[in-house]
Amino acid sequence: MQLQRQLNRVVAGKEYPKYLLVVPPDAVQQLEWKVGEELKHEVKDQSLIIRKTEPVSQESMKIARKYAQPKRK
Numbered sequence: 001m002q003l004q005r006q007l008n009r010v011v012a013g014k015e016y017p018k019y020l021l022v023v024p025p026d027a028v029q030q031l032e033w034k035v036g037e038e039l040k041h042e043v044k045d046q047s048l049i050i051r052k053t054e055p056v057s058q059e060s061m062k063i064a065r066k067y068a069q070p071k072r073k
Contacts, residue, residue: 001027021048 001022008018023033031052033039038053056064 004020005017008016042049
């Protein structure tokens with residue numbers, strides 16, 4: 001694996017980098033990760049732990065949409 005640093009943006013002369021972790025294709029395949037899939041991370045004992053996020057249930061999506069809609073008067 002390789003950690004890469006890329007310039008994300010420059011604001012008022014200050015550089016803001018972002019970091020990319022290159023994961024080998026065989027590891028991605030073994031983990032059954034898909035491009036665009038949401039992942040979560042945790043730092044524990046000087047280690048980075050990366051996991052798939054749990055899929056959102058249809059019921060949770062219905063509730064989220066209900067509360068995301070603006071209230072009409």
